[in-house]
Structures are given as structure tokens and as C-alpha cells.
Amino acid sequence: MTLLPDPAEARAARLACRQGAPRPTAGMAPGFTQCNMISLPKDWAWDFLLYAQRNPKPCPVLDVTDPGSHRTALAPKADLRTDIPLYRIWRDGVLAEETPDATAAWAEHPDLVTFLIGCSFTFETPLQQAGIEVRHIAQGCNVPMFLTDRDCRPAGRLHGKMVVSMRPIPAGRVAEAAMISGRTPAVHGAPVHIGAPEALGIADLSRPDFGDPVQIRPGEVPVFWACGVTPQAALMASKPPFAITHAPGYMFITDVPDTHWQV
Amino acid sequence: MTLLPDPAEARAARLACRQGAPRPTAGMAPGFTQCNMISLPKDWAWDFLLYAQRNPKPCPVLDVTDPGSHRTALAPKADLRTDIPLYRIWRDGVLAEETPDATAAWAEHPDLVTFLIGCSFTFETPLQQAGIEVRHIAQGCNVPMFLTDRDCRPAGRLHGKMVVSMRPIPAGRVAEAAMISGRTPAVHGAPVHIGAPEALGIADLSRPDFGDPVQIRPGEVPVFWACGVTPQAALMASKPPFAITHAPGYMFITDVPDTHWQV
Structure with missing residues (x-):
């Protein structure tokens, strides 16, 4: 066995997520942290970050992007618009579409703030x-x-x-x-x-x-x-005008070894 | 020994903090969680909550109040304006005043958002x-x-x-x-x-x-x-127009047993 997971495996897994047919990511790139994602217009970002702080078991926030950015410190070369196998586009709290590429949806709102949330x-x-x-x-x-x-x-x-x-x-x-x-x-x-x-x-x-x-x-x-799908339950109940999330089980694979989170 | 700390001790300690001569709270109400505090105008709340999320070792957020509220779920009957032994009032990043009662300072800004941060x-x-x-x-x-x-x-x-x-x-x-x-x-x-x-x-x-x-x-x-005084270093470096904090070592005593935070 090797002592540390190979970062090339995380990159290769993300490339497969970007290019291949969508499939759940459980078991992919073992040893690397996977994340839930939710992107909301900036006007909703405070409410969401507070919701996460008040519900840390289901919503442990691992990173927050600057408004409009599709980059994260958890995987500096990744593109959050394309590197998840399957996205969900939400309008007024209703699931409007599932798509493997969220670039067009992302372009609708120039000020999206994206939250990456720990995944089991x-x-x-x-x-x-x-x-x-x-x-x-x-x-x-x-x-x-x-x-x-x-x-x-x-x-x-x-x-x-x-x-x-x-x-x-x-x-x-x-x-x-x-x-x-x-x-x-x-x-x-x-x-x-x-x-x-x-x-x-x-x-x-x-x-x-x-x-x-x-x-x-x-x-x-x-x-x-x-579970980090809890934010999607909040979307359905609270009906913000627009959101992008991952599809449940189709996660964002980061470059961060899972041992990083051990206390 | 008793198995659980007595909530009356936390209440009595807060009363002493409110009424007595200011002294550091280390060793007071043993078994109960103590907190750092920082209150900022709502316009700065997003920046601060994000700063805390990005720096979780020095800034672990335990509660955030609604704008203008001086109540916290960590000690429902406490008054955040008076129940810390010694407060600091900050103007443009400069320590302007230390006071045992922040009620007047609190009244200057009707939309203060208050963050309570874990204390060692x-x-x-x-x-x-x-x-x-x-x-x-x-x-x-x-x-x-x-x-x-x-x-x-x-x-x-x-x-x-x-x-x-x-x-x-x-x-x-x-x-x-x-x-x-x-x-x-x-x-x-x-x-x-x-x-x-x-x-x-x-x-x-x-x-x-x-x-x-x-x-x-x-x-x-x-x-x-x-240390939860890290936000005060950020005040000095970043110079927001107004803030209220505890004085270092003079903490807010909550009703939450310290065992609550054990993982």
C-alpha cells in the first residue's frame, strides 16, 4: 500500500466526471474528500451561510467561493461549473433540470456564491x-x-x-x-x-x-x-428564485486527503 | 462529585459579571462553555462569517444573533449587552473605550450582528x-x-x-x-x-x-x-467603522455544558 493518496487520482476522477456518462461518485478516488455543492445568488448567501452555521451536522461548510467565482481552494484547478458529474438547476424551489454541465445556468447569474459542504x-x-x-x-x-x-x-x-x-x-x-x-x-x-x-x-x-x-x-x-442534501430540502421548502446544486450522490471530488479532517 | 454542572452556577457567574468589578472569567462556572464575542454592523456580517469559516481554528462560531438582537440560544436569558465583565468599543479599528456595560454603544447601531466564538x-x-x-x-x-x-x-x-x-x-x-x-x-x-x-x-x-x-x-x-481574540486583530488590521467585543480574557459565560462540544 501507499501511505498517501495520489493527487493524480483525484484529477483523473474529476476529468471522468467532466467528460464521462454521469454516475455516482461513491468509491471514486478513495482517500480524497468529496463535497456537496450549492450555488445561490449573492442576495441569499448570508441566509445560507447562517443556515449552515446553525445546522453544522448536515451542513459543514468546507469552502465558500467569492461571488461569481467557479474556483475553490479545495481543488485549485477544478471548474465548479463542469467537474461534478450531474447538476440540478432549481427555479423557485422546484427542480427544473438535471444537466452534466452547469456552465449555461451559471452564466444566468453573475454573482453566484458557491458553498462546498462535507460529504459522508x-x-x-x-x-x-x-x-x-x-x-x-x-x-x-x-x-x-x-x-x-x-x-x-x-x-x-x-x-x-x-x-x-x-x-x-x-x-x-x-x-x-x-x-x-x-x-x-x-x-x-x-x-x-x-x-x-x-x-x-x-x-x-x-x-x-x-x-x-x-x-x-x-x-x-x-x-x-x-447528509449534505439537506440544503436541497431547504430549497424545496424555502423557494429561493434560483440555485444550482449537485445531484444527490454525484459529488465534487477535491484534492484534499480525507485525513485532513480528522480531529 | 456531581455528574452534571449546575446551571444555577452559570447564571450566578453571569450575574457577578454583570454587577461586580470586572475580572477575567477563567475558572468561573467550571463545566460551562465560555465565548468570545464580536458585534459588527450588518453590512460587515457576511465578511466576518466568511472570515470565521475560512479560519475555523481561531474563529469557531458557536452562535450568530439576528440583526439588532442581544439574545443568544447559548444562554436564552442572558443579555449580551451587559453580561460580559468588560467590553471593548472599537472605532475605525482603534480601541476607543473599555466599559463594563455596552448598552449605550449597542444603541448606536440598531443592526448589529453578534458572533459568539468558542473559547479555550x-x-x-x-x-x-x-x-x-x-x-x-x-x-x-x-x-x-x-x-x-x-x-x-x-x-x-x-x-x-x-x-x-x-x-x-x-x-x-x-x-x-x-x-x-x-x-x-x-x-x-x-x-x-x-x-x-x-x-x-x-x-x-x-x-x-x-x-x-x-x-x-x-x-x-x-x-x-x-485564540478567539483573533477577530480583534482583524479589527485592528482591517478597520471596520464600528465594533463591540469582549475584552481579552473577560468572556461570555453560557448555559451550555462543555461536554456538548466533545466529538
Whole structure:
């Protein structure tokens, strides 16, 4: 094994995201931080940054661009308009379009402020290194995500429920999965909920609100982590006039090793 | 011993801060989170929240008020205008006044946005519980703080150097002090620098830029933590027209147990 992840792998993965057919990024460029993205007109930037500060478990902000910029310190040579496999364009809180290239949408608003938010895919590498299978990677599909009944703390014009991602974990490894993910609070950290999906307002684990369902085997417990799709739930509830986001599970791959976020 | 800190102690400490002669708050209401404070006109709030996001070690934001509000979720019955022992009023980046009551200054600007920022006093309780002496508490003085030569990452109109607090720790306990404080990244977390003060641009440990000097005994190493006085260094460097802050070492005592921030 090598001690450090190879930055060329992150660059190659971004190039594949830019040029190839869109597919979820879980398991791509292992060892590198992945991010959720949301771009909003500058007039909404304060409300969103405050929303993130007030809801740090689902919305841990890793970088904020200058207005109109499509560059980030997390991957200096990347282009935020093209390097995510699949984007969503939102108008008045409604998903208007999905596209692999957001350049045209970006050009509609010259003052977009872009927020990059930690993603739980980042701690899937240490989970796997500990021998804990990540089911959606094993099944080659997207992670299942659910809208919960938990209100986020509102900020200005923004409000909405928390979204969670779910991974089934063998009962004997749940505590370890909690501790491993807990070491990286900047990418959602420890689970927000272990077992008892009904207590989160989740009626049916086989019907996720975002992503794909995964198999839950006997002896496994559904473990729920706060999810960076939470801002998209806020878009739907709060209806800002315009936004660009990643599509759930189709993340921005950065140049930052996941070990950077360990406390 | 009792398992949980008594909220009445936090309230009593705030009352003493409001009514008594100003004194540093280190060691007061042990077990409760203490905060740095900075209030800025709304026009500067975005720049500051972004500055904090880009410099999370010195500026971990624990709460942001609505414009004009002197209330915080961290201590719902407290009044941010009076419950800090000593305030500083800043005009054009210059310290204009120190006062135990900021009510009049607050009234000058109806749209102040107030940021409460984690304070390293919060992890002094677990340090002491581990048998590590906190020298400025033992000496009954303020913690020594130093302006370093390290630039913070700028944001909008705000720029400045990082400020650190210093505690001398016996060489055999330094690693433990790093690990204990590292468990609470929201209150500055692990040290940013251990030993070698000259490599931080600190020429003389006996002459702190803020607070009081403390004794360093043979076999002890100076340990430096990122400090919530860093925003005051940004005020001096960036010269916004108006600001209110706490005086270094004279903190806001909240109702939140320090264990709340453990990861």
C-alpha cells in the first residue's frame, strides 16, 4: 500500500466526471474528500451561510467561493461549473433540470456564491479500511438518502427538514462505525441516529427519497448520518428564485486527503 | 462529585459579571462553555462569517444573533449587552473605550450582528480534571495571549494575523493536553503549535500582547492554542467603522455544558 493518496487520482476522477456518462461518485478516488455543492445568488448567501452555521451536522461548510467565482481552494484547478458529474438547476424551489454541465445556468447569474459542504463519502474510505462493508459501494449503486421529520434551525428566509444518508452495519460493528466517522466532524461526523428509522419519520427503508435502496441483511442495523442534501430540502421548502446544486450522490471530488479532517 | 454542572452556577457567574468589578472569567462556572464575542454592523456580517469559516481554528462560531438582537440560544436569558465583565468599543479599528456595560454603544447601531466564538477556557475544566495545572488559574491572573506572524485567510474586507493563547505544560503531559483539547474542536481544539515560540513570531513569552504573563517552570513547554481574540486583530488590521467585543480574557459565560462540544 501507499501511505498517501495520489493527487493524480483525484484529477483523473474529476476529468471522468467532466467528460464521462454521469454516475455516482461513491468509491471514486478513495482517500480524497468529496463535497456537496450549492450555488445561490449573492442576495441569499448570508441566509445560507447562517443556515449552515446553525445546522453544522448536515451542513459543514468546507469552502465558500467569492461571488461569481467557479474556483475553490479545495481543488485549485477544478471548474465548479463542469467537474461534478450531474447538476440540478432549481427555479423557485422546484427542480427544473438535471444537466452534466452547469456552465449555461451559471452564466444566468453573475454573482453566484458557491458553498462546498462535507460529504459522508469521505469517511467511507476509513470505514472500508476497518473492514466495514459499505453496502452501496458493494452493490455499485447510489447511497440511500431519506428526508426526516426533524426541522433544521431556520436562518433568515431558509428553513427545512434534515436529510440523512443510511448505511446498514452489522450490529457488532456499529459502535466502531460511529467512532470512525466521529473522528471527522467536518464531513458530518458521527451518526445522528442508529436504528429505529420510524423515530426519524422514515416509514420504509426500501423507498429512499434520494439515491437507491440497498439490501439490509439479518443482524444489520440501519445507521443514519446527517447528509449534505439537506440544503436541497431547504430549497424545496424555502423557494429561493434560483440555485444550482449537485445531484444527490454525484459529488465534487477535491484534492484534499480525507485525513485532513480528522480531529 | 456531581455528574452534571449546575446551571444555577452559570447564571450566578453571569450575574457577578454583570454587577461586580470586572475580572477575567477563567475558572468561573467550571463545566460551562465560555465565548468570545464580536458585534459588527450588518453590512460587515457576511465578511466576518466568511472570515470565521475560512479560519475555523481561531474563529469557531458557536452562535450568530439576528440583526439588532442581544439574545443568544447559548444562554436564552442572558443579555449580551451587559453580561460580559468588560467590553471593548472599537472605532475605525482603534480601541476607543473599555466599559463594563455596552448598552449605550449597542444603541448606536440598531443592526448589529453578534458572533459568539468558542473559547479555550472551555477545555480548561477537562485539563484540570486530568490533573494538568492551568497556570493562569493557579496564579489568579488572565491567560497570556500573543499576536503571531501567521496570516489568517482573508475574507472580503477582513484580514489579520492569528492570535494564540499560551499555557505552560510539563513536557510529560503535553501530548495528553493536546488530546484532551483536541476532543473539542468547536472551542479551538488541539494546539496549533507546541514549543518553539520564535517560529510563531513570538519574541518574548514574558511580554504577552494581551492578558498577563505567567511563570514557566523548568521542564515545562509553552503550548499555543488558536485564540478567539483573533477577530480583534482583524479589527485592528482591517478597520471596520464600528465594533463591540469582549475584552481579552473577560468572556461570555453560557448555559451550555462543555461536554456538548466533545466529538
